[in-house]
Amino acid sequence: MTFFLEHTWIWIVFAAFVGFVGYSQFVNDKKNRTLLITVIATAVVLVGGVALERYVETDREALRRTLKEISAAIKSDDFAQVKTYIAPDAAQLRGLAAEGMRMAKLSVVHFGNVEIKVNDATVPTTAELQFIVTFRGSSKDRSFMLGDAEFLDRFRFTAVFEKHGDRWLATDDVLFDNRFPLSYVNTSPMP
Numbered sequence: 001m002t003f004f005l006e007h008t009w010i011w012i013v014f015a016a017f018v019g020f021v022g023y024s025q026f027v028n029d030k031k032n033r034t035l036l037i038t039v040i041a042t043a044v045v046l047v048g049g050v051a052l053e054r055y056v057e058t059d060r061e062a063l064r065r066t067l068k069e070i071s072a073a074i075k076s077d078d079f080a081q082v083k084t085y086i087a088p089d090a091a092q093l094r095g096l097a098a099e100g101m102r103m104a105k106l107s108v109v110h111f112g113n114v115e116i117k118v119n120d121a122t123v124p125t126t127a128e129l130q131f132i133v134t135f136r137g138s139s140k141d142r143s144f145m146l147g148d149a150e151f152l153d154r155f156r157f158t159a160v161f162e163k164h165g166d167r168w169l170a171t172d173d174v175l176f177d178n179r180f181p182l183s184y185v186n187t188s189p190m191p
Contacts, residue, residue: 011049
């Protein structure tokens with residue numbers, strides 16, 4: 001079902017098919033009523049389908065929106081807002097986010113190549129996201145970097161999100177560069 005709610009082209013093809021079948025019937029019976037029904041049915045399918053696709057938010061679309069909101073919260077340096085996207089039991093991720101936001105001010109946070117696999121069979125519903133995130137910013141902590149130098153980093157992540165109500169929240173189940181779990185990153189010494 002989500003396939004029909006995520007792709008506009010499906011509804012355009014379906015409307016064209018309805019129009020083709022109706023026009024074929026009109027050519028056979030030459031009744032204006034058939035042509036009128038064909039035009040109305042084609043318009044209803046096209047407008048109704050596109051409206052469904054635009055106004056019903058699927059889990060994948062909600063996750064993409066969540067990533068954009070997380071990016072905006074990080075760029076605005078609002079840790080309180082960032083915490084609202086972290087699951088209540090994800091203490092490691094919360095600690096890493098606090099430490100990272102204490103050390104750097106990010107001007108660019110871009111999530112790219114996002115792949116989403118939603119698992120409705122779990123309670124709560126979970127989704128595994130694989131993405132590349134690009135960070136650009138400057139250091140707040142002068143002991144961490146030399147001066148006010150700007151940096152650019154790019155990492156590949158695999159992260160699990162849980163659905164709590166109508167919101168998707170990040171969990172501690174995170175892999176950096178598909179090799180290092182969050183617990184490894186939190187225990188590694190920082191300069």
